[in-house]
Amino acid sequence: MAPHRVPRKVGVVGYGRLGQSLVSRLLAQGSGLGLELVFVWNRDPARMAGSVPPALQLHDLSALGERHPDLVVEVAHPKIIHESGAHILHHANLLVGSPSALANQTTEQQLLDASHRWGHAVFVARGALWGTEDISRLDAAGGLQSLRVTMATHPDGFRLEGPLASAHSAGSRTVLYEGPVRGLCPFAPRNSNTMAAAALAAPSLGFDNVIGVLVADLSLVDMHVVDVELRGPPGPTGRNFAVHTHRENPAEPGAVTGSATVAAFWCSLLGCCELPSRPGIQLC
Template sequence: MTIKRIGIVGYGHLGKYLTDAVLERPDFDLAFVWNRSISALEGNIEGRFICRELEDIGQFSPDLIVEVAHPVISEKYGPHFLQVADYLVGSPTALASQNVENSLREAATNHGLYIPAGAFWGGEDILKMADRGTLKALKVTMKKHPSCFKLEGSLKAQNESIEGTDPSVLYEGPVRDLCPLAPNNVNTMAAAAMAAHNLGFDGVTGCLISDPKLTDWHIVEVDVTGPEVGGKNFNVKTVRHNPAAPGAVTGTATYASFLSSMVRAGGRGAGVHLC
């Protein structure tokens, strides 16, 4: 059995979940854990696993580095990570910046850049369509309770002003413009834009809906349009209900999904991979 050494960047709810999973699984070894606040690690993580400076990750000899902290990590450290190991981007909204996407693609020459599918159902099939050039349109709609959004700028004010129980469309348009306004909420859309590479962040449509009635679920709809046959377009639409309490940015099923992505990540060589 091949044992994969995992480095975790970020020790919030998801980072802690993944760290515990690594420590429990016989096919993983924990290489390191980094967190912006070191005090969150002390007393919870053995000192030998604590990384204090991300520039020093090479000293821990990881096979796979997993970011679950903040999109800015990929911008600042992504190319460095890829010099050391395979890199799983847990905040793919960072890639909405063309400069960041370009820098990571250029750096993924010896190790692989991995994009977790997360709540993006059917990603492998959509990737195949993009590879063949048969993917004509893709729309991802996310519906959540207002308290489940962590938004910036005009979207934050719009969400906070919602009254009553009717759903409100906060945004509908290119995923590229949405990612900076909702960096913690639309990683699924960013993964979709990477899988649908023939459309990209400008061609994939994102729709964000704030619904006060959604007290138990996060809902993700993926609407795929393919080639025209006999005057009609191929179409697939999926609807995913992810259990989530009010205030939860991440639905409960996403934790297990991300762990599955981490298990699948690594070892595929250079380039960009969906997992």
Template sequence: MSKGPARRKVGIVGFGHLGRYLVQRLQDEGSQHGLELAFVWNRDVQKLQGQVPTSLQLQDLCGFPECNVDLVVEVAHPCITQDYGEAFLASADFMVGSPTALADQATETRLREAAQRGGHTLYVPRGALWGGEDIQRMDNCGTLQGLKVTMIKHPDSFRLESELRERLQAARGQRAVLYEGPVRALCPLAPNNVNTMAAACMAASSLGFDGVQGCLITDPGLPDWHVVEVEVTGPAHEHRDQAFTVTSSRRNPASPGAVTGAATFPSFWCSLLACQGHGGHVRLC
């Protein structure tokens, strides 16, 4: 008797709020989509106890090739992509849930080359980015001239490093601009907060992390919302002092103090479902 088509095996790296969500969806609905949970890894393995069957707990991430997965999904920390991204792409497709890791030029180059070399796809989930495919299409056509992403959150929703943390404290509960400039310099200062900006940089590859502009704003008047504004600039009119522009504003409900907004969870699930293997290149999903 035929067993039917093989299921696509998925490994989840990270078991925070987003990792738990994806694991649960895979366990509940994976078979409906031709997917099977193959392993779950977390830095603190104790958090997996009672939540993930022992047979699916991966103790050593270096041993992931033995699980024979088709797709690895990282929802842990940028350092995972920097340390293991090449190895993942050597034997599987890889969805990088922390694309701020790609702000490191060497890491981005290594992963692009690894995808080509192994014939696997490096997937970048859009997360909270609205209009990513349109941005990418303009970029591919050579009509994208400028891109700016502004993120506005309550002070408690930020996880910042170094001088940005000091600027947040100095704001003293007032609305303030914490950063405005190229996204590349921002990513290591706010690795958990600006993955949307990093996704925009990958969609707009001609501009990249140096050309895409990012603006980070703290606003105590937004206790339960994350706002993402995207400003796209296209070519100027041939005979007038005008340029094509598109501006969008996305308001994502969020629990007070949450780093990730509510709508981002199902967005990641949809991105995972789109990771069906597209060959050795980078693809927004």
């Protein structure tokens, strides 16, 4: 691949658990992979003190162009994509770690417009979504009729907003939401990213027809469970094609991001560095 199409300089937006892991790996392994960390931004700069070298700390996100990044990795909050996604694309490719932001149609269109205007790619991390390529291939072939993603964890692992913030568990297992993914993302922006990735993997269904189910389960103290169920058209015998995957992801009590998802995101970062920088939105 031509060198100019491979991102080399990387900026990280967000310094929570996922951001810390990415920054640590970039500092330790980046040079051997041809990657250079050029900035880290966090809404609360104090969180970077003592762990991010001062020269790498970016205090004004609007000034990111001064660091000349090739790729900016967002691992903060969907608000960053809403507010700054288009600005980031003016300067670099963007790896979105909060795909729930794209449930907002205005934001999605702004990203697409900026991507095509400046010739930069919008990569979306698949996160905890298992079987992404299979879903996309089935959808592209016209063989996907329904897609349902259920995410279950302990209530302490949720960061809910709006009407869901006051939802209470009734018994050991409670369904907090069941319906189109687009309706869930604004109220569970940090707990619906897997569902949002599924909606992007299946554009024939999209955010309005992929079904998301959010479940509070008191027994899942140290685990996130994601079930993906899809159905295709009936075959010659009349039976429908069907797949059901069940993913158990160890997680620290109260954590939003599971252990395996952290590793998967690093793979997404490396993967998008090998993809061509073409305008548009693509999962990686």
